[in-house]
Every structure is written in structure tokens, then in C-alpha cells.
Amino acid sequence: MxxxxxxxxxxxxALIESLLFVSKEPVEIQRLMEFLGCGDAAEFAAxxxxxxxxxxxxxxxxxxxxxxxxxxQLVTKPDFHESLRAFFTVKQKVKLTLxxxxxxxxVAYQQPVTLAEIxxxxxVNPTAPVRTLLEKGLIVIAGRKKVPGLPxxxxxxxxxxxxxxLNELGDLPSLDELxxxxxxxxxxxxxxxx
Amino acid sequence: MEExxxxxxxxxxxxxxxxxxxxxxxxxEGPMDLLLHLxxxxxxxxxxxxxxxxxxxxxxxxxxxEAINPSRESEFLVxxxxxxxxxxxxxxxxxxxxxxxxxxxxxxxRLVEYEKIQKISQLLNExxxxxxxxxxxxxxxxxxxxxxxxxxxxxxFQLAEIFFSIVKKKEAGGFLTIASKDYSIxxxxxxxxxxxxxxxxxxxxxxxxxxxxxxxxxxxxxxxLELVRQRKLIVVQKKLFDxxxxxxxxxxxxxx
Numbered sequence: 001m002x003x004x005x006x007x008x009x010x011x012x013x014a015l016i017e018s019l020l021f022v023s024k025e026p027v028e029i030q031r032l033m034e035f036l037g038c039g040d041a042a043e044f045a046a047x048x049x050x051x052x053x054x055x056x057x058x059x060x061x062x063x064x065x066x067x068x069x070x071x072x073q074l075v076t077k078p079d080f081h082e083s084l085r086a087f088f089t090v091k092q093k094v095k096l097t098l099x100x101x102x103x104x105x106x107v108a109y110q111q112p113v114t115l116a117e118i119x120x121x122x123x124v125n126p127t128a129p130v131r132t133l134l135e136k137g138l139i140v141i142a143g144r145k146k147v148p149g150l151p152x153x154x155x156x157x158x159x160x161x162x163x164x165x166l167n168e169l170g171d172l173p174s175l176d177e178l179x180x181x182x183x184x185x186x187x188x189x190x191x192x193x194x
Numbered sequence: 195m196e197e198x199x200x201x202x203x204x205x206x207x208x209x210x211x212x213x214x215x216x217x218x219x220x221x222x223e224g225p226m227d228l229l230l231h232l233x234x235x236x237x238x239x240x241x242x243x244x245x246x247x248x249x250x251x252x253x254x255x256x257x258x259x260e261a262i263n264p265s266r267e268s269e270f271l272v273x274x275x276x277x278x279x280x281x282x283x284x285x286x287x288x289x290x291x292x293x294x295x296x297x298x299x300x301x302x303x304r305l306v307e308y309e310k311i312q313k314i315s316q317l318l319n320e321x322x323x324x325x326x327x328x329x330x331x332x333x334x335x336x337x338x339x340x341x342x343x344x345x346x347x348x349x350x351f352q353l354a355e356i357f358f359s360i361v362k363k364k365e366a367g368g369f370l371t372i373a374s375k376d377y378s379i380x381x382x383x384x385x386x387x388x389x390x391x392x393x394x395x396x397x398x399x400x401x402x403x404x405x406x407x408x409x410x411x412x413x414x415x416x417x418x419l420e421l422v423r424q425r426k427l428i429v430v431q432k433k434l435f436d437x438x439x440x441x442x443x444x445x446x447x448x449x450x
Contacts, residue, residue, distance in 0.1 A: 024331050066328065078327035091428060091441055093326045097393050097400070098223055098315070101322075105314035121307055124224035124269045128400045164318060165325040178313055 012036055013051045016072070026071030026162055048072065069162035096132075103129040104138060108160070108172060112142045112153035130154065138163060225273035226308040228255055233305070240306055245298050246281035253277075276301060356431075356438075357415050360402050377413040379420060386417060387426065390442050398429070398438035 015036065020027060029044070038044045048065070055064040066075045076084060084090075096104065103126045106118050118126040133139045142155035156169070166172065222228040232248045232255075233240060256270055280298045389396055398418060405411050418440070421427045428441045 064328075073330070075328035075330055078324075081327040081329070084329050091430075092395065094439065095322060095326065095393075095395055096319075097395065097397060101315040101318055102223070102311055105311045105318060108318070109310075109314060121304070121311060122224060123226040123273065123304065123308065128404050131403075132397060132400050162330075163325060164321045165328070166321075173317070175310055178310070178317065 009047055009050065012038070012047050013054070016047070016051065017074070020065075020072055020074045023073075025158075026066075026069040026073040028071040032072065066165065067167045068165050069158050070168055073162070097129070099124075099126075100129040100132050104133055104156075104160070107133070107139050107154050108156050108169070109175070111155040112145075113155075114145050114151040114153055116151060118154075222255070222270075225270045226305060227312075228252065228270070229273070229305060230309060230312070240302060240309065243302060243305075244284075245277060245301060246284045249277040249281045273301075360399070361408065361411065363403070377410050379413060379417045382413050382417040383421060386414075386421065386440075390427070390440065394442070396440040398440050400437070 016032060019032065019035075029048075033039070033041070033044050036044075038047075052065045055061050062077055062080055063074050064077050066073050085093075102122055103118055106121050106126075107113055110117065110121075115126060115130060118130070130139070134141075137157055137159040139154050139160065140157045141152045143153045144150040145153050160166075161168065222231065229245075229248070229252065230240075232251050233243055236248070253274060256274060276297060280301070283297065386396070389401075402411055402414060405414060418427070418429065418438075421443075422429050426443045428443050430439045430441070431437070
């Protein structure tokens with residue numbers, strides 16, 4: 001890579017940083033590429049990779065680049081969580097309740113899904129958690145099922161991906177992988193408990 | 195399979211750890227939750243479970259009202275009825291008909307599905323824990339105004355207004371009052387503290403909207419006020435008529 005190319009890449013990184021700094025939501029990679037006039041996906045990936053490394057390697061940076069919600073986003077580094085809490089006087093960040101998490105799990109893996117289908121799987125009435133999830137923007141109504149009554153079909157939103165730090169739905173483990181994931185994890189924890 | 199069974203033996207024989215572990219799991223969100231717990235306790239494979247065998251244990255748990263989510267009592271009872279039916283059916287001489295899925299099979303299939311859901315929930319929970327440490331752009335501003343809300347800035351009149359707005363919402367939906375039941379502040383208090391212990395946080399507006407009788411609504415609200423007075427809880431409401439959020443109080447030595 002010659003000096004000119006290096007300079008142009010650093011310029012791109014600076015420009016992307018300024019765009020991400022101002023954006024509240026993750027910015028789609030496609031959109032950034034079009035704006036930068038960068039047609040080469042491999043080249044752009046290299047730029048992003050270098051940018052990620054710059055944040056990660058420099059201890060003077062309090063922020064990092066994250067791929068989430070199908071785009072790029074600047075977020076703080078995890079080490080500063082406690083300090084941020086103290087500065088903004090946040091007692092504890094709001095977490096989802098067990099009922100909401102269960103409902104969200106069903107929507108994530110069975111979407112699009114109706115209220116009745118969620119109820120059948122959970123064995124309890126999901127109306128309240130569904131309302132909470134809609135308010136938080138983690139799920140959306142994605143249409144209506146063509147059965148009597150035309151019940152609403154729920155699906156996860158882009159905010160769902162961003163909230164959980166996922167780039168796309170495919171990043172969630174499949175149900176088969178899930179049991180492996182837990183088997184692997186459960187083994188060492190048995191020793192911890194002793 | 196043998197290995198995992200051996201492993202869980204170790205787990206359960208580890209005296210104090212096992213006890214601490216049990217306290218946390220002995221609150222059941224729904225009937226599926228409770229059934230899975232009973233199956234795991236017996237270290238049975240879900241697919242081989244004879245549901246008839248755990249029916250009496252299930253019924254015994256229903257007696258202990260504090261261990262289940264009371265606003266879900268009816269759903270626990272529906273499952274109890276299914277279990278009793280399965281048990282009595284299994285005592286009858288068998289007339290096996292091809293192609294018909296037995297009630298027991300059906301319930302077992304639901305349990306298998308529910309077990310997956312629990313795993314996914316756990317996964318999402320872990321992802322949330324990790325993700326929550328990374329602050330996004332707008333979070334600072336939002337939280338800045340949301341916190342340090344103290345109850346004494348609000349008059350009793352305003353509080354009453356919020357309460358009646360919830361009651362009104364409930365009335366619009368129509369109360370389903372079936373039998374009168376005594377609610378005590380003491381029992382409610384334990385329930386709320388247990389729920390906080392388990393979840394760390396309650397969306398009180400959501401919680402209230404699940405309740406079916408006006409008595410329980412009233413008792414819940416008074417209990418909330420009482421707990422706030424004793425500084426057991428921190429209650430935050432960003433603005434009037436917004437949702438009421440509840441955390442464990444800092445004065446509680448158990449809270450970090």
C-alpha cells in the first residue's frame with residue numbers, strides 16, 4: 001500500500017467516525033459504502049477492520065466500533081460502565097423481566113408468531129410482556145395471520161438486534177447449536193460450584 | 195448421559211451451595227416452569243417422564259402459594275387438571291388407538307418446547323448482560339432525567355391520580371372477579387420482594403395490569419407505598435402517568 005492509499009484510508013476512517021458519532025442508530029454498511037463512493041466490499045471491510053483495531057488497541061479511546069443491527073455503531077467500552085452509571089446517576093440499567101425474555105425468545109425463534117401461539121408455548125398469558133416489548137420497540141407487528149380473526153403476527157425489530165448486539169438474526173444459534181452451547185457451558189460450572 | 199447425571203449428583207450434594215441454588219429457583223413463573231423443575235429434581239429425561247408420577251408433587255407445590263406467581267394461579271390450575279386427567283386415564287385399561295396423540299404426549303411435547311425457550315431466554319439474558327455494559331449514544335441523556343426521582347416530590351393527590359388511572363384502565367377492560375380472596379399486605383410484601391430478588395427489577399405498571407381483582411390491585415399499591423416508606427425499594431417514574439419502575443433499595447444490606 002503506498003502513501004496515498006494509506007492517507008485516503010485514514011481519511012475514510014475519520015469520515016466514518018464523524019458519521020457514526022452523530023448517528024443514534026447503527027448505520028448500514030451499504031449506505032456508508034455508497035456515501036463514500038467505495039464500490040469494493042473487500043476494501044471497505046479492510047477499512048472497518050483497521051478502524052476496529054484502532055479503537056481496540058488505543059487505551060486512550062473510551063469508545064469502540066461495534067457491528068450490530070445490520071450496521072456499524074459507536075458504543076462505549078465495557079470498562080467504563082460503572083463510571084458512566086455514577087456520572088449519569090443511573091441506579092441500574094433497566095433489564096427485561098423473565099416473562100419478557102421468555103416471550104421475546106419465542107418471537108425470535110418462531111417469528112412471525114401470534115399471541116395465541118406464544119400463549120400455547122409459554123403456558124401463560126403473554127399479553128403484558130408483549131405490550132412491554134412493543135413499547136420498547138424490540139418487537140413489531142409484522143402483519144396479520146390469514147385465519148379467522150386476523151390475529152397480529154409479531155416479529156423482532158432492528159432494535160432487537162442492536163439491543164442484544166447482534167448483526168443479523170442468523171447470529172443467534174440454531175436450536176441444535178443451542179443445546180451444544182449449554183452442554184459446553186454447563187460442564188466447567190459444575191467444578192466452580194464445588 | 196451417565197456423566198451428566200454424575201455431575202448433577204455432585205451439584206446437589208454440595209450442601210450450602212445447593213441450598214442457595216434452590217432458594218432462587220423456587221419461584222415459578224408458570225406451570226411449565228414448575229413441571230420442568232419437578233422433572234429435573236427427579237433427574238428424569240423429559241421424553242421418558244411418567245407425568246402421573248409427579249402429579250402429587252405438582253399439587254403439593256400449588257398449596258405453597260408463595261412459590262408461584264399468584265396472578266397466574268388459574269393457569270397453574272388448568273395444568274393441574276390436565277395432570278389429574280392424565281393420571282386417572284393411565285389407571286384405566288388401555289385401548290390404544292392408532293394416530294391419536296395422547297394428552298400426555300401433548301403435554302410432554304409442550305414441555306420439550308418450553309425447555310428450549312428457557313435456554314434461549316438464558317442466552318438472551320447473558321447477551322443482555324454483556325450488551326448493557328456498552329452505552330449507546332442517547333442513553334446518557336435519557337437516564338439523566340430519569341433518575342434521582344424521589345417520592346417526596348410528589349403529592350399524595352398525584353399518587354392517587356396515578357392509581358386511579360390504572361384502576362380506570364382496568365375497569366375499561368372489565369374485571370374478572372370470580373371469588374373473593376383475602377390479600378394481605380404482608381403476603382404481597384413477600385411476593386414483591388421475592389420477585390425483585392429473582393428479577394432485580396419490576397415494571398410495576400405491567401405487574402398491576404396482570405392482576406385480576408381490584409382488591410389485589412389496592413393491596414399491591416399500598417404494599418408498594420409501604421415498602422418505599424421502609425426504604426426497601428426505589429421507585430422511579432419518569433413523568434406523570436408513565437410506567438412505574440421498581441428496584442431494590444440501596445439500604446437493603448443484600449443489595450450490592
